[in-house]
C-alpha cells in the first residue's frame with residue numbers, strides 16, 4: 001500500500017458588510033470581510049488494489065462522529081454513491097464536480113480519507129465539549145451536524161472550498177496543488193462555486209465561496225447562467241458533463257471581481273450573535289418579489305443604495321491609504337474617534353453612507369415585509385452606535401434576526417462597554433476577527449492528539 005503525503009487546508013468564514021441583496025445582480029459590487037473562524041480539512045490517500053474504483057470517506061468527528069462514505073467510478077459519471085444512503089449535498093457536489101473536472105482514467109490513490117473540522121465560532125457551543133492540542137481547539141457535540149445551531153458564518157461555503165482544495169490535491173497532476181498559485185486558486189474557486197451553487201439549488205451570489213477562497217474582498221458576482229447552462233449527467237455519454245465543466249472552469253470568462261481589501265488599520269469588526277436565526281432563502285424571495293412588483297421605484301432605491309455602498313467602500317479604501325501616507329496623523333485621528341466620532345470628514349461620510357444604506361433597507365423592510373432590518377435590530381444597532389468608539393453597524397448579509405456587525409476602533413472593548421447593560425442582553429459578542437487570507441495551507445500534524453480540555 002502506498003500513501004500520499006497527508007496535507008491540510010483551511011478556509012475562512014465571512015461577513016457581507018456592504019452590498020446585501022444588490023450583490024445578487026452582477027451589476028453591483030459588495031464588500032466582504034473574511035473572518036478568523038475557519039473550516040479545516042485534513043486529507044490522506046493511499047493505493048488499495050483490493051478496492052475497485054474509488055472509495056472516499058469524509059469524517060466530521062466533532063458532530064456525533066458523522067461520516068459519509070462514497071463510492072465513485074468513471075463508468076457512472078462520477079456520481080457519488082453514499083453506501084448508507086446518507087445525505088450531504090455539499091460534500092456530494094464537491095466529489096461529483098472535482099472528479100468530473102479531472103476525469104481521471106486511473107487513480108493512483110483510490111482510498112481517500114478527509115477529516116473535517118470547524119472552528120468553534122461556526123456553531124452554538126451549547127452542549128459541546130472543547131478538545132484542544134497546542135495548535136487548535138475544536139468543540140465536540142453529541143448531535144449530528146444538521147441538529148447543531150449555526151451562527152451564520154458560512155460553514156457550507158467554507159466546507160465546499162476546503163474539500164474542493166483537498167480533492168484537487170489528490171487528483172491534480174503530480175499532486176502539486178499550491179494555494180499561492182493564482183491559477184490553482186481560480187480552479188478551486190470556480191469548482192467550489194459550481195458545487196455550492198448546485199448543492200444550494202442555485203440561489204446565492206457566491207460571495208461566501210469567494211471569501212473562503214480569496215479572503216476579504218470587493219466582490220462582484222459571475223453571471224448565474226454560466227452554471228445553470230451546464231448539462232445534466234448522462235450515463236450514456238459520461239464525458240459530456242466533464243467537457244462542459246472543464247471549459248467552464250478553465251476557459252469561460254466569469255467576469256467576476258475579487259479584489260483583496262483590508263479594513264483600515266486600528267479599526268476592527270465585531271460580530272454579535274443574536275441567537276435567532278433567519279432564513280436567507282425566504283428573505284431573498286420576499287425582497288425579490290417586492291422589487292419586481294415595485295419597478296421602477298424599487299430600481300431607484302437599489303441605485304441609491306448602490307451609490308451609498310460605493311461611497312462607503314471608497315471611504316474604507318481611502319482611510320486605508322491615509323493610514324499608509326501619514327501613519328502618525330492617522331493614528332491620532334482614530335484615537336480621537338473614541339471621544340468625537342465626527343472629527344474627520346472621511347469618517348463622517350463613511351458614517352453618513354452606512355446610515356443611508358440602513359435607512360433604505362428599512363424602507364424595503366417596511367414595504368416588502370421581509371425583516372431585512374427589523375425594529376429590534378434597529379434598536380440594537382442604534383444602542384451600539386451610542387457607545388464610544390463604535391463608528392458603524394449593519395445587519396450583515398441578508399439581514400434579519402441572526403447577527404449584527406459593528407465597525408469600531410481597535411481600542412474599544414465591546415464586552416466591557418456592554419457588560420451588565422440590559423440593552424445588550426440578547427447579544428453575544430463573537431470571538432472572531434477580520435482576516436485577509438482565504439484558502440490556506442495548514443500542517444496536518446496540528447490536528448492530531450486533540451484532548452478534552454476538562455481532562456487536561
Ligand SMILES: Nc1ncnc2c1ncn2[C@@H]1O[C@H](COP(=O)(O)OP(=O)(O)O)[C@@H](O)[C@H]1O
Nearest residue numbers: 060088116118145146150152154155156157159
Ligand atoms: N463541520 C461540518 N461537517 C460536515 N458538514 C458540514 C459541516 N459544516 C457544515 N456542513 C454542511 O453544510 C450545511 C450547512 O450549510 P448552510 O445551511 O448553508 O449553513 P451556512 O449558513 O453555515 O453555510 C450542513 O447541513 C452540512 O451539510
Ligand SMILES: C[C@@](O)(CCOP(=O)(O)OP(=O)(O)O)CC(=O)O
Nearest residue numbers: 020021023152204205206280397398
Ligand atoms: C441576501 C444575500 O445578498 C446575502 C446573504 O448573506 P448571508 O450572510 O445572510 O447568507 P447565508 O449565510 O448564506 O444565509 C444573498 C447572497 O448574496 O447570496
